[in-house]
Amino acid sequence: MQIELISFGKLSDFIPNQNLEIEGIENTDDLKQYLEKIFPELAAMKYKLALNKNLVQQNSKIKNRDSIALMPPFSGG
Amino acid sequence: MSEKKIKNIFVDGAITPDFIARSISNHSSKTDIGGHSIFMGQVRKDEIDGKLVAAIEYTAFEELALTKMHEIREAVFSKYPLSCMHVHHSLGTIKAGEICLFVFTSSKHRKPAIEACNELVEKIKSELPIWGKEIFADASHQWKENS
16 A cells, blocks of 8 residues: 655655555554664654544554654754 | 634744734723733744854644644633733744744733743743754754753
């Protein structure tokens, strides 16, 4: 299946926005593991996910065409 | 969630002293107000490893930020007896010395206005998906971290 990956802040320096083809990944926990493998810098960083513009609070199921945002700690204001 | 319209807090570029002055004078007709509280965030010319911050470039996950801000707004309105609440946050490049955040609360008496304003600023900084990139004079950058 294909997901849309968007990244913010520091993460946008090394993870470009992209459509990502993934197989065998069913939920956000799996996806984090997968992304930390292809972007090793991510594993050492604090970040949160948003699934279709909702903050992911617990492991959530991913469907084809979902949009996933990668968000480092906020620094507004 | 209530059916109130989600307000846009984002402003392109710096928040000008003129805008702030107008916002204050807009309240002169609301004569039940007895106290206003205002917070303004200003871009600081920090020195980091011998380099000076020239500007901060703000980006946000706007839709998520506006939904979250709506929840914060509702929660603060139900906690304090406020007459008015205004929040404006800059996006884009804001130079050192310019205003990037403007929070304005009004109430019959001073205490709710002051406490609500403080609470809003803390929540805006910790809960809204907004990021600041500190741009140095030589065009290099580092991502800001909130203390």
